[in-house]
Amino acid sequence: MRIIGNRQEKPISFSASGAALSEGTRFNDDIHRLPSGSTTCIPKGVYRFKTHEAADEFLATCIANAIAATTMGRK
Secondary structure: OOOOOOOOOOOOOOOOOHHHHHHHHHHHHHHHHOOOOOOOOOOOOOOOOOOHHHHHHHHHHHHHHHHHHHHHOOO
């Protein structure tokens, strides 16, 4: 097994430090900037394909469009 990094766990205490509070708020803000996951890559509908390759190509195109839209800031 390969270990990368060395994260130190913070001790649990009854009084929180200001550094831990600010670290938690930064983490919360970063989480809220991620895509929500409430949208799907594939538009609604029933799709029928003649081959598995055609279905895979359609899926890859939908995923690429979703990544591009997320990168550009659109939904």
